[in-house]
Amino acid sequence: MSRVLSWDRSVFVLLVVTVAVGAVIDPDFAGGSNLGFVLQDIGEIMLIALPMTFLIMTGEIDLSVASTAALAGCVLGWAWQASGSMAVAVLAAVGTGVVCGAVNGFLVTRLGLGSLAVTIGTLGLYRGLCYALLGDTTVADFPAGWTNLGFSSIPGTPLPYVTPLLVVLAVAFGVVLHLTRTGRWVFAVGQSVEAARFAGIPVARLKFRLFVVTGAVAGLAGIVYDLRFASARPDGALGFELAVIASVLFGGVSIFGGVGTMWGVVSAVLFLGSVRSLLQLQGVPGNALTIITGGLLLASVVIPVVAQRWSAFRERRSRVLAAATP
Amino acid sequence: MVDAEPLVRVRGAAKAFGGVQALRDASLELFAGEVHALLGENGAGKSTLLKVLAGVHRTDSGEVTIGGGPFEQGSTRRSREQGVAVIYQEPSLFPDLSLAENVFIGRQPVTGRGAVDWARMRRAAAVLFGQLGVDLDPDRPARGLSIADQQIVEIAKALSTDARVIVMDEPTAALSASESERLLDVARRLRDGGAAVVFVSHRLDEVFALCDRLTVMRDGATVHTCPVAGTDAGEVVRWMVGRELTDLFPKTETTPGDVVLRVRGLTTDGVFDDVSFDVRAGEIVAFAGLVGSGRSEVVRAVFGIDRYDSGSVEVLGSPLPPADPRAALARGVALVPEDRRQQGLFMPASIARNTAVVVLSRLARRGVVRERAERELAAHWAQRLQLRHGGLDQPVERLSGGNQQKVVLAKWLATDPRLLVVDEPTRGIDVGTKAEVHRLLSEQAGQGLAVLMVSSELPEVLGMADRVLVMREGRLMATLDRAEATQERVMLAATGQASVAGEGSAA
């Protein structure tokens, strides 16, 4: 893969092509209401993908994000019923996310445990706490003013209320990753933890904070999820963790850390959302959609490798040819 | 030297990696029953040639024969089957497997039904260890084994294959004196048993003590082969570097100023013990000693990379908190680490990014790192250190070793330190760049910088240092002033032959 056609660029191109092709073959696809729907539909995934990009860039991973979001969602419902104040409930939910992230961060950075194993454990723990908190009940009496935020559009536009949140956070995370010292540190830690420590980068503290931020944003996503579905339930956001990770990896972030761009990830989330919507509108059955998701994820790792081997092969061949020519 | 026909013959071997010609015209003849030294500077092509014999690489052209017939290249397994065993500089054992299994991996003795015969394997390993004169438990896992013992396991592995050709790539680099001696004995025994032993070492004394013949390589080609008996060290060095070595160490005379670094009683159990010393402004203090004597560990602890168990570190009169590199940085301490690729650089990142990574906050305005300031900084240092590069956006992984080292130095000098700690500042870089680095360090010290240098190269230590601290087995054995530091004294202290050489014990 040459630098000109790096994977993140390719994903962006794919996104543009998909939208263009979609608009031609299906007028409903490019309509405002469908656009709004797609944005709403990817909301939580996009939110969590932003900090997850940071984490994976540093070579860590957090599988507990969906459980964190669900727990925050449950706390939102529980706190709303207990306090009668949505402001209190929202604070409690985000706070829950922060605590969940801090627990992950503590176990990984202080005890030196592998983040994969730790977050498999907290994935079960946090989800279990959801059930412990709400049991078999569903909280569905959020004030209408709030739930409207979850699923209606900004007046005069087809865009859901979550749009500005997504844009602001995506830009903010992008700026931090690509323009600030913290962002440089993230790249550095992903490229070589050891060199980062020698360069005085507070690796453990940085990672701890990333876990906390991931938890906080997952908590936020839990609130968005609750409002979108007008209910808080212990099985909310089930399975989102793999959706998020697949998006981040598809966006060109290396699972080994140190490589990736925020706009690649954002493009990937939008692309996968668009493809899915387009196929759905074309009546492609759900079964095929599952295969396509897996196929795209595989393609995101297979294609760069095959392309690299192909170009290496061509280079070798041209060298051999050049050597053979007198 | 016994047979007329060499056991292994390499003629005109060439090998390129990408655009780099690692071997151009390498030749080597090995006879059964000799220890053959292979010498040359880093990058001369020794490792590549060895890896051809090991089956890791395949030559592009040239001829390799073994026992008179063609040598089948390109498979480590085939190499072994053809009687070649290689002991690498960095032993690569399997930490989770037992020592016995490490010796026999892939060739474990099996019972009639094809099951691994653990008891037999254990006994066989014990016999091998016995032959090598070490007391190692064949059942213990390799994890946590000292480098010397790992080396022994590697040799046991070679012995167990009944190898005809045994290649040792810098086997003694990390060994203590007695361990080295034990190893040389082993090599002699192998030779007496009729094997051809290839011995790569930078310690010429060992070469002269052990080897029968030597081959010198330079720039991918063999430049000289002769019996050891008829030559001496100076001649060998000239063959290696291709010119006379003069004025390598442009030492600037300075008057030491205030104490910048004061270390007292620094101890980490099992690593180093009760280390105390001072470094003054304008002074270059060198840590000498064998690899593994704890020098690097001490400077890592001083800088805060590792935690220490007891002792104190003061910078400019006030204590430095332990295990906090940022605090050390803030107080003007910089550490150029030992392992450039792993610890010094972010290989995929650009020259500019690498240069600026420690001083980002200085380059940021309202939190946003200004790319222009970053590039200006990098350009400044690139020019100052005469960095040869293809643009500041070039990833450092594409630079040569010497230029990479310059980037590391630039990165740390950019912090404008009061104390510069350099760990093996010239390891693996070419002679020309080496001199540049030495000149730079001298110059910086001349301007009042305190320099603490760890080096395994005695000439560098003797040529550069105002004071020499000698470590052995985690203990500070001697402190020698520039005037009293001689090669003999340093080596004696480092190898424990005359423990404290009398003068200037540790502070």
Place this chain on the structure above:
Amino acid sequence: MNGGLRRVLAGREAPVAGALLVVLAVTTAVNPRFLSDQGRFDLLVAIAITGLMAVGQTFVLVMRHVDLSVGSVLGLSAFMAGSAVRGDTGGSLLVALLVGIVVGVVAGLVNGALVAFLRLPALVVTLGTLYVFQGVQALLTGGTRINADQLPTSVVSFGVTGFLGVPWLMWVCLLAAALGGVFLRTRRSGRDLYAVGSNPPAAELVGIPVARRTLLAYMVSGACAGGAGVLFLARFGGVDSNAGIGYELPVVAACVVGGVNIFGGSGTVLGALLGAMLLKTMGVSLSALSVPEFWQQAINGLLLLVAITADRIVLLRRERSARVEAARHRREQVDAGPALPTDGADRAGHDGVTTTEVVR
């Protein structure tokens, strides 16, 4: 055998087995029916499927890889095996097993080829094939499902009967564990898997055919997941398109609890099986102890965290004491060491270059 005994006691299996015994003892003390004939039988049935998959997963984990697609493979194989014997009446159990295992092996080949030959990260590859296999299964299944009355009695009764008080399903699991354990312990190629996981570059250097071994490990993992599909079919007397969804992380968790290092190099089939037993037993015993339903999942998650934390602490302690011990040993050796001849140093002087170590 002294060494063998020592190894067992020092190994990672002993604490897991100990914990298992404690759980069994406590639960039985509180609820004596927990280990009644039927209780034991039910417990073993519940363990068999996860246990079998954990056996296969061990092969992959010791090589420093992972196979997340096992749940999807289970579903696919259960359906294919079920279809193959649907409507038959005779003893087609073997046919079902054969079909299931072949499906698993093929799936393992796909995973293994991508990981071994293209050198792709296992986590990403098997996450991708998780979706692909699941989608393939759903496409093949369509809206159908296979019910108990369509299956030959040999298959259905296989799921509920046993031998010597141990369910047949558990015998399958034990057989696989025994074969896998013997292979990993006594075959050269089995030992290669540990070598690769312990130090991949070194494995290449000593000439281990890494790609072939990787392929083998994934085929074993696939075969176990495929076999587990047939067990699933027998146990539930049917299969629908949701079979196996969500099984992968519990399987990995079982291995981790059983002392299989997620970073490769160590761990045994026995440990993985014990891990699966411990987790399942714990789950069942929480019910038997009448722990409130809604707290059980949280407790299970917590236990996993405790297991890996304890493991880590033990490892750190061991490394530290090994380091101190090694240093002491080295120092003794040096202090007692023979004198080094210094003639090398004398000989080296020439042209102002006094050196013992020139040019590192």
Place this chain on the structure above:
Amino acid sequence: MRPTRLRLVAFLAVAAASLAACGGGSSAGAGSSSSAAAPSESASAPAATAGAVKEGLKIAILPKAINIPYFDAAYAGAQKACAEIKAECEQIGPTQATGAAQLQFINTVIQKKYDALVISAADANSVVPALKKAQDAGVAVVTYDADVADTSARSVMVKPTTPDLIGKSQVDWISKAVGSGGGEIAILSAAATAENQNAWIKIMKDELAANHPELKLVDTVYGDDDAAKSAEKAAALMQSHPNLKGIISPTTVGVAAAAKYISGSKYKGTVQVTGLGLPSEMKAYVKDGTVKSFGLWDPGMLGYLGVYAAGVKASGGDPKAGFKAGDKDYTVDGDGVAIVGPPQEFTAENVDQFNF
């Protein structure tokens, strides 16, 4: 990449597919024939039916999830109705039964400008906003099998039978099976959050307290509609309650798993199983004597009536006033619910007559 499809690997495959179990109500009539059977009370309603149904309507049938025999049977009934009113109908749906997954398809219905949507809500709350949006876009929304929490999000609900009947029938069945001696019984439900299950369980408790003092409900456990988990929960019940005499599982996955477990254990014959199950899945256990009887309704009728109700609404009528399906009239109560009839009880004698 959406939530739904990625949910695959959730740590403990919780509630993913709250498969069939749920209930809408259709008459007990076999197959999907509308004229046969249909002993429903509603059939007696006066012909206050809305105006004629337009031809050529485009109707979407959205089950909780596809690949489920129960819903395929319902779809067969829907297709029959569509043929009768000359509508074009199509079943769409996710592979995982969640409200989140259904959203996608509701959006498709809106974008593709279907005239009507007949949906079984996988989650009573989470699809409400989307359904309201669909109504705003002019789509006629009818629920079948499982309703939504906010009744203004649909015009009518075609319910298989009343929760009351479902609850009481199951208590009757277990009472018959256990015998007059009575004893301890337990409930094996689906997900803890499944509203319909919880409603039925409440009715069962009331019914037990009121009319069956000989039966003592000792535990309620949740198998999350996962076969393995349900079987393990059934086994665990036997451990914690040695004197258990019966299990009620008001969910098709749970009842099949419990029956399978009991049939292979020593409890066969001493512990009774009943609940809501599919004849095709339960056939084997009824015949081997593990299960004396169980019940369900004809899913085909759900789809059949759902399409008719949707057709009326999409043609500008109001099915809330009652509607005509085939040649029968159905009443609709104040909550907009059309009831089809009591559940059908299946026994060894009649189970072979049903093909879903």
